[in-house]
Amino acid sequence: MAHKSTPASDSRRVPTIEDVARLAGVSTATVSRSLNATGRVREATRKAVESAVRELGYTPNFGGQALALNRTNTVGAIIPTMENAIFARAIQALQETLAAQKVTLLVATSQYLPEREEEQIRALLARGVDGVVLIGNRRASSAYALLNARGVPFVLLWSAPDSSPFVTIGFDNSAAAIDVTTRILKKGHRRIGMISGLTAHNDRADDRVRGVSKALTDNGLELAPQDLVECRYSLAEGEAAAMQLLQRQPRPTAIICGNDVLAAGALRAARALGLVVPGDLSVVGFDDIELATAVFPPLATVRVPHRRMGVAAGEYLLRWIVDGKRPPSLTLPTEFIERASLGNLCDEAAD
Amino acid sequence: MAHKSTPASDSRRVPTIEDVARLAGVSTATVSRSLNATGRVREATRKAVESAVRELGYTPNFGGQALALNRTNTVGAIIPTMENAIFARAIQALQETLAAQKVTLLVATSQYLPEREEEQIRALLARGVDGVVLIGNRRASSAYALLNARGVPFVLLWSAPDSSPFVTIGFDNSAAAIDVTTRILKKGHRRIGMISGLTAHNDRADDRVRGVSKALTDNGLELAPQDLVECRYSLAEGEAAAMQLLQRQPRPTAIICGNDVLAAGALRAARALGLVVPGDLSVVGFDDIELATAVFPPLATVRVPHRRMGVAAGEYLLRWIVDGKRPPSLTLPTEFIERASLGNLCDEAAD
DNA sequence: TTGAAAGCGCTAACAG
DNA sequence: CTGTTAGCGCTTTCAA
Numbered sequence: 001m002a003h004k005s006t007p008a009s010d011s012r013r014v015p016t017i018e019d020v021a022r023l024a025g026v027s028t029a030t031v032s033r034s035l036n037a038t039g040r041v042r043e044a045t046r047k048a049v050e051s052a053v054r055e056l057g058y059t060p061n062f063g064g065q066a067l068a069l070n071r072t073n074t075v076g077a078i079i080p081t082m083e084n085a086i087f088a089r090a091i092q093a094l095q096e097t098l099a100a101q102k103v104t105l106l107v108a109t110s111q112y113l114p115e116r117e118e119e120q121i122r123a124l125l126a127r128g129v130d131g132v133v134l135i136g137n138r139r140a141s142s143a144y145a146l147l148n149a150r151g152v153p154f155v156l157l158w159s160a161p162d163s164s165p166f167v168t169i170g171f172d173n174s175a176a177a178i179d180v181t182t183r184i185l186k187k188g189h190r191r192i193g194m195i196s197g198l199t200a201h202n203d204r205a206d207d208r209v210r211g212v213s214k215a216l217t218d219n220g221l222e223l224a225p226q227d228l229v230e231c232r233y234s235l236a237e238g239e240a241a242a243m244q245l246l247q248r249q250p251r252p253t254a255i256i257c258g259n260d261v262l263a264a265g266a267l268r269a270a271r272a273l274g275l276v277v278p279g280d281l282s283v284v285g286f287d288d289i290e291l292a293t294a295v296f297p298p299l300a301t302v303r304v305p306h307r308r309m310g311v312a313a314g315e316y317l318l319r320w321i322v323d324g325k326r327p328p329s330l331t332l333p334t335e336f337i338e339r340a341s342l343g344n345l346c347d348e349a350a351d
Numbered sequence: 352m353a354h355k356s357t358p359a360s361d362s363r364r365v366p367t368i369e370d371v372a373r374l375a376g377v378s379t380a381t382v383s384r385s386l387n388a389t390g391r392v393r394e395a396t397r398k399a400v401e402s403a404v405r406e407l408g409y410t411p412n413f414g415g416q417a418l419a420l421n422r423t424n425t426v427g428a429i430i431p432t433m434e435n436a437i438f439a440r441a442i443q444a445l446q447e448t449l450a451a452q453k454v455t456l457l458v459a460t461s462q463y464l465p466e467r468e469e470e471q472i473r474a475l476l477a478r479g480v481d482g483v484v485l486i487g488n489r490r491a492s493s494a495y496a497l498l499n500a501r502g503v504p505f506v507l508l509w510s511a512p513d514s515s516p517f518v519t520i521g522f523d524n525s526a527a528a529i530d531v532t533t534r535i536l537k538k539g540h541r542r543i544g545m546i547s548g549l550t551a552h553n554d555r556a557d558d559r560v561r562g563v564s565k566a567l568t569d570n571g572l573e574l575a576p577q578d579l580v581e582c583r584y585s586l587a588e589g590e591a592a593a594m595q596l597l598q599r600q601p602r603p604t605a606i607i608c609g610n611d612v613l614a615a616g617a618l619r620a621a622r623a624l625g626l627v628v629p630g631d632l633s634v635v636g637f638d639d640i641e642l643a644t645a646v647f648p649p650l651a652t653v654r655v656p657h658r659r660m661g662v663a664a665g666e667y668l669l670r671w672i673v674d675g676k677r678p679p680s681l682t683l684p685t686e687f688i689e690r691a692s693l694g695n696l697c698d699e700a701a702d
Numbered sequence: 703t704t705g706a707a708a709g710c711g712c713t714a715a716c717a718g
Numbered sequence: 719c720t721g722t723t724a725g726c727g728c729t730t731t732c733a734a
Contacts, residue, residue, distance in 0.1 A: 014501065016726090016727055016728085017727065017728060017729095018727080018728095026704075026705085027704065027705045027706075028705090028727085028728075028729090029704075029705060029706080029707095029728095029729075029730075029731095030703085030704060030705075031728095032728065032729055032730080033703095033704085033729090033730090036729085038729085038730090039703085039704095039730090040703060040704095041703070041704085042703060042704085045703080045704080057500060059476065059477045060477070060727080060728070061418070061479065061726085061727050061728070062414075062417060062423060062477065062478050062479035062727095063413075063414050063415075063416070063417030063418035063419075063421070063423065063479060063712095063726075063727070063728090064414075064418050064710090064726070064727030064728040064729090065414070065727075065728055065729080066413060066414030066417065066418075066710090066728090067412070067414035067415050067417075067418050067709095067710045067711065067712085067726090067727075067728070067729095068414075068709085068710055068727075068728040068729040068730080069710085069728080069729070070414070070710070072413060072414065074478075082433065082436075082439040082442060082443055083436060083439050083440065083443065083641070084436060084439075084641070085433075085434060085435060085436065088433040088434050088435075089434065091433060092433055092434070092460065095459070095460070099474075104457065104474065104478055106455065106457055107458050108446070108455075109443065109446070123450075123455065125410065126410045126411070126413065127413050127425075127455055128412065128413035128414060149408060150365065234641075235641055235644065235645050261641075261645075264645040265645075267647075268644075268645070268647075271647060290434070290435070290585075290586055290612075291642065291645060293586065293619075294586050294612075294615040294616075294619070294642060294645065294646055295645055295646060295647070296618075296619075296622060296646070296647055367710090367711055367712085368711065368712060368713095369711080369712095377720075377721085378720065378721045378722075379711085379712075379713090379721090380712095380713075380714080380720070380721060380722080380723090381719085381720055381721075382712095383712065383713055383714085384713090384714095384719095384720085387713085389713085389714085390714090390719085390720090391719060391720095392719070392720085393719060393720085396719080396720080411711080411712070412710085412711050412712070413711095414710075414711070414712090414728095415710070415711030415712040415713090415726090416711075416712055416713080417712090417726090418710090418711075418712070418713095418725095418726045418727065418728085419711075419712040419713040419714080419725085419726055420712080420713070420726085421726070
């Protein structure tokens with residue numbers, strides 16, 4: 001008791017709601033009500049509380065609040081990597097959207113490894129996140145089971161609904177790839193190679209390959225096994241993959257890449273082989289990150305709705321967390337961005 | 352009481368330590384001890400607890416744990432931006448280091464804005480982070496005051512100790528810039544321009560400018576106001592800045608850039624003006640991110656100890672959090688990376 | 703409009 | 719080696 005009556009002297013101690021209550025001459029309940037604007041509080045009281053808060057520099061204790069509310073105001077996102085800018089814009093937008101509602105974003109990376117992703121899901125859940133954002137819609141059911149067991153709302157980005165019964169906010173990778181391929185065909189290209197990210201656990205990569213393949217088939221061509229090289233999303237691997245494709249005889253006149261990083265690698269390979277882009281070879285990327293215009297020639301690519309996905313993910317999740325009602329999926333458009341790396345084979349022939 | 356005796360029927364409820372205790376036939380204290388390996392527990396008991404945990408799918412409640420321990424096992428980092436890869440590798444390394452000790456990393460961005468950074472510090476503190484990582488060592492004292500008031504350990508990355516009394520883990524930006532400049536001078540360049548990030552609230556940028564300036568002065572040259580252009584760290588602004596420098600008569604034979612993104616922009620400007628790099632113009636960057644070798648010609652640049660800073664930040668902070676003892680600062684070496692974008696003016700003259 | 707008091711789930715003395 | 723118990727700081731009935 002004697003201990004309780006003099007804690008104010010302990011100036012180094014982080015102030016609690018009780019300190020505020022004491023200083024304002026009210027109860028802790030009133031402080032809480034006043035701060036959270038829940039329940040009516042007389043204006044004078046509110047003012048008193050406010051000034052006590054200011055004087056003490058009070059901030060609600062996170063643990064206490066989380067415990068009492070059974071809510072952490074935290075959302076977790078697991079992205080494959082932070083090493084390139086692919087997910088940065090979406091994450092940034094997500095963070096801003098959440099922050100506007102006083103919700104913090106926890107970002108983890110999976111390095112494109114399913115086990116690592118599941119580990120991270122577990123970690124986020126253990127930290128009591130109120131919602132989760134994942135990239136892509138194909139993963140082991142055990143991952144979804146974790147989320148469902150806790151009843152934590154989650155949305156999947158970067159993919160279209162697919163057959164998946166989950167909330168998806170993204171775009172149709174396959175359709176986008178079909179569109180790209182069709183445009184390349186229209187330019188007169190017939191020998192087309194593709195460099196893809198590893199499709200094994202990556203629905204986006206897989207869908208893009210399918211799209212290219214379908215478009216070719218629909219036009220009486222085909223994406224033969226040797227026309228497709230899979231590798232990790234790095235400049236060096238993209239370069240090596242392009243080298244491989246360009247060694248073939250006759251070599252492709254166009255290479256479609258699973259993302260802009262791979263495409264930049266392909267550009268480097270072309271240069272190493274003394275090939276001129278787009279004169280000897282056309283290259284198209286995917287994502288439209290800043291890198292696409294940093295290289296030369298600038299990359300024709302597919303612009304993906306980075307920010308809109310991030311914003312929508314935040315909004316959907318926040319609403320879901322509050323009202324408990326699962327939102328519908330959302331599919332956004334992509335846009336083909338024409339740039340110098342894609343050349344017109346017909347024109348050239350006419351040269 | 353009647354309520355308390357049947358909660359197990361409530362299968363949807365997230366299990367608590369009490370459920371585990373009940374199922375294992377022990378007390379909650381024993382469960383806690385067993386799980387946290389604090390205090391001796393008989394092997395058989397431990398096994399029983401373990402199986403109960405597994406059966407219920409129990410995970411400690413974050414709020415409860417945070418409240419009891421007065422520790423969230425969370426560290427926050429505030430970086431200027433996620434849009435380019437500059438900080439990605441360090442953050443990744445930091446995250447891995449922390450994760451190994453079951454500590455989660457919270458990443459926020461400040462967009463290079465001091466007010467925004469302070470806001471984020473406040474937010475992190477409100478979330479009860481146990482430690483904080485910031486970039487750079489110059490900021491308003493109010494920012495440091497926030498940290499100190501809460502007594503939260505924090506480290507500053509990317510800079511050298513400077514005059515700052517805080518724990519710094521980084522490198523000497525000025526020395527690195529001097530080194531770069533000296534090398535360029537050795538190559539015979541005499542008209543040297545510089546593109547810098549905005550130095551106003553950015554000690555790294557400022558130190559790099561100082562370094563270049565000092566090296567020039569020491570060699571009987573100078574960095575005149577019109578030889579230096581400041582802009583934001585984007586490709587487009589870097590390009591515009593380079594345009595400005597290259598319009599001068601006589602134009603510089605070398606441009607030193609505050610980072611690789613700016614350098615990539617300079618490369619684009621050179622190309623737009625029909626200048627060949629390094630024949631007509633040399634360009635050097637800073638950071639050595641992947642972009643440096645994605646562009647053509649590949650950028651000579653300064654390799655910064657990204658990963659080592661991230662790892663050290665994690666280790667220092669963890670130790671500090673645990674034992675309460677402030678660690679010393681750490682200054683790491685940088686390395687000049689010679690690549691094709693830097694040409695030899697003497698040789699050329701000799702051609 | 704306000705206060706008293708009962709938890710939220712967990713840990714750490716303290717006893718045994 | 720294990721159980722009892724007293725909080726950690728906050729929110730939220732329930733009364734007044």
